[in-house]
Amino acid sequence: QGMVLTHLKVQPGECIAVKGMVPPDAKSFALNMGRAGSDLALHFNPRFESHGDARIIICNSLQGGEWGEEQREPDFPFQPGQDTKICISFNAQELMVALPGEQQLKFPNRLGLEAIEFFSVEGDFRVKSIKFK
Numbered sequence: 731q732g733m734v735l736t737h738l739k740v741q742p743g744e745c746i747a748v749k750g751m752v753p754p755d756a757k758s759f760a761l762n763m764g765r766a767g768s769d770l771a772l773h774f775n776p777r778f779e780s781h782g783d784a785r786i787i788i789c790n791s792l793q794g795g796e797w798g799e800e801q802r803e804p805d806f807p808f809q810p811g812q813d814t815k816i817c818i819s820f821n822a823q824e825l826m827v828a829l830p831g832e833q834q835l836k837f838p839n840r841l842g843l844e845a846i847e848f849f850s851v852e853g854d855f856r857v858k859s860i861k862f863k
């Protein structure tokens with residue numbers, strides 16, 4: 731089980747900056763954020779090789795335990811065995827994920843989230859630091 735942060739109060743315009751390392755044998759990892767584990771504004775799931783997918787980022791929301799419609803992003807800026815940095819911020823309309831190489835990914839704020847209270851990391855990602863800016 732990865733890292734779980736609860737009782738956060740990340741506001742619109744603030745960002746969660748996660749630095750970490752993707753292990754050499756990585757298959758998949760996920761960064762989850764929202765109100766709780768079953769109430770996610772964003773499940774950010776890069777798949778190196780998982781669920782029949784290869785080198786694609788799956789984004790989705792989870793409401794009352796039900797998955798929404800996936801957004802699939804083929805621009806894949808991660809390499810197994812490499813350090814990486816991901817910055818997540820949001821506003822009333824969308825969540826924004828700043829990725830390596832100036833890549834930015836957007837996902838609609840389907841939950842109308844007003845603060846990020848829950849943040850978790852799952853799977854093949856070794857967190858080195860987390861900064862709330």
Ligand SMILES: C=CCO[C@@H]1O[C@H](CO)[C@@H](O[C@@H]2O[C@H](CO)[C@H](O)[C@H](OCc3cn(Cc4cccc(/C=C/CN=C(N)N)c4)nn3)[C@H]2O)[C@H](O)[C@H]1NC(C)=O
Pocket residue numbers: 755756757758759760773775781788789790797800852853854
């Ligand atoms: C084609 C058939 C029907 O369509 C498929 O239907 C599946 C089920 O709905 C979707 O899959 C689901 O997609 C969801 C997003 O939408 C979540 O990601 C969910 O996972 C939830 C979940 C999280 N977690 C923890 C976790 C997260 C990341 C890595 C690890 C462990 C790594 C271990 N590392 C090793 N072994 N090295 C563990 N576990 N499950 C996934 O099951 C597929 O995308 C979808 N595929 C397409 C093309 O549409």
